[in-house]
Amino acid sequence: MEPRAARITDVARLAGVSTATVSRALSKPETVAESTRNAVLAAAEKTGYRVNLSARNLRRQRTGAIVVLVPNLGNPFFSEILAGIEAALSEADINMLVVDTRQAHSKPQLILEYLHASRADGIIALDGSLPDEILAVAGADTGAPPIVFACEWTPNGAFASVRANNVRGGELAIAHLADLGHRRIGMITGPGTNVLTEARSRGALSALETLGLALDPAHLFPGDFSLNAGAGAARAWLGLDRRPTAVFCQSDQMAFGFISELSRHGVSVPADVSVVGFDDIAIARRFIPALTTLRQPRERIGMTAARLLMEHVRTNTTPAIETTILEVELIRRDSTRAPGG
Amino acid sequence: MEPRAARITDVARLAGVSTATVSRALSKPETVAESTRNAVLAAAEKTGYRVNLSARNLRRQRTGAIVVLVPNLGNPFFSEILAGIEAALSEADINMLVVDTRQAHSKPQLILEYLHASRADGIIALDGSLPDEILAVAGADTGAPPIVFACEWTPNGAFASVRANNVRGGELAIAHLADLGHRRIGMITGPGTNVLTEARSRGALSALETLGLALDPAHLFPGDFSLNAGAGAARAWLGLDRRPTAVFCQSDQMAFGFISELSRHGVSVPADVSVVGFDDIAIARRFIPALTTLRQPRERIGMTAARLLMEHVRTNTTPAIETTILEVELIRRDSTRAPGG
């Protein structure tokens, strides 16, 4: 047996009322008489009625979903942000659609599909480097759904965003190393065009300047946040005559790659070189050595972005270009110590 | 200016045809005359028309989305599976809804909402321990959407699933350690009720038996796949008189926790004890020491599950209770060596 799914008319008939009353009894219970409400609820229960969302959404002109644009779903860095977003959305009974934007540059059409009110009520972008083509559509007040950036943001600053205080993170990393007595400090950066790279670098450079320390260009290792980039930087470090005694890695992943590759060449952290990471991903406290790093509240960033977006969805407004900055925290562990120890 | 979004009637008017023709020109182009088709496409382009999905879905009686039930979105283990699912779905222009099931036991109603045809055309469950209440509904042929399990599965085996050969993984882990000369082999398991725990343990135990080795109950450390569980097992290991010379950890995370905690107590891997993990997550090759582990093709598991599900969605059939098993591979790295070396 496979009975057709119950519709609102079935419930109405069984309860002896009109469909309008059923609809009201379920979504605005206080507007119908108690006896009627009970009859409707009983009938709904009996028939196993569940509202048809396509019909509701069509009528209400909304979708009940927001989409999250993730630069690379396979990267575990994003999972906690997603968890935060999901937690906030599920409270409000809103669905989370997840889309990987790896193809965004080759096939922007694919992503553009989502920037449309009939797909989603709003958008959270975790990817600051979406092609201009897409940003233009998202920014125009052509009825595209509201958009909020989380963690990353766009260089032109044309959208609301929720993010960590990356500049401060860069400052704290350098200040910590300098406190320990380091004077020759290197840095492994993210991708050159990335906004996080720029912010963390700016913080680090300004701290160095304040301290009267210069950054030797040979001690600046360009990376891309990945394990392999860290390993590559390690090989560059090994090739130097005058090596930095400490290195600020702009992501934990790069720190792991760096330490790991050094270890293979018999160089030990923190004995031979101190390392600071960024992110405080779960494994950081269990790496060997446990990694000193900057914690950014990824789950909270996700939740905050989701709440901000929902607010705009609810009030049907374009998000003001506001930037919410959440603080980072230096977590001291075992990968840093005084130089030459 | 915010012009109302173009509807199909707008396109029809501009192209001088009926809405029926517009609809056909867009979704079954070969059924309309070429000249008409061009006129429609031009009109669609000019008006910026995008089909309204709620309306289409209502009429077509489908949702164009499948939902993925994730036990804990914050756990990075799942991100690669999600990436695989997303890749397969996006090819077919199907959306991926992600839902965290952490609350499934306390509020099964919340998850039940999704087991309904008006929410999603199908379901992929990454969580083998959904409450019976939910499984009953999913299994009944009450019009609930088809469901496929990925990575995990249900103990009663009542659903189709795609998974790694966990039993074989357990066997390979033990065989590898025995090959190296280990005779006293311990094991850190996952949660007692988990199907993965059962399968991996079964493989390990049968391999031990084949080799004529027994598992000392004191060498069986109950865990839960987490970093902390591994650390806890390390403390138990340290407390033993006769310690195993090798330990098979049923997840990489536990292996990291185990190695890390041992390291804090001056015990070194693999010099003092060999360790095999399970999963081959990205960091495994960069841990210190690089982790010997069993690779399971997580992305491929995700893709395969998604394709299987889509097939059933397309043909509108309940998935036969078929089990697709993908092979695991032993990756030899530096955390294992001959005992007493």
Add this chain to the structure above:
DNA sequence: AACCTTTATGTAATCGATTGCAGTGCGGGA
């Protein structure tokens, strides 16, 4: 008693696209 509120419910239009069925016009075969 007449009139006004308030509360509860029903009627029917509406959201936007799809598709079964019916028509139209044209070309070819008998």
Add this chain to the structure above:
DNA sequence: TCCCGCACTGCAATCGATTACATAAAGGTT
């Protein structure tokens, strides 16, 4: 010339729920 079939296209019903508006009944006021 007549008829049939084919290729297109249009008409209008349909998917299922929501909600503006109308109506009815009950209660309150003067």
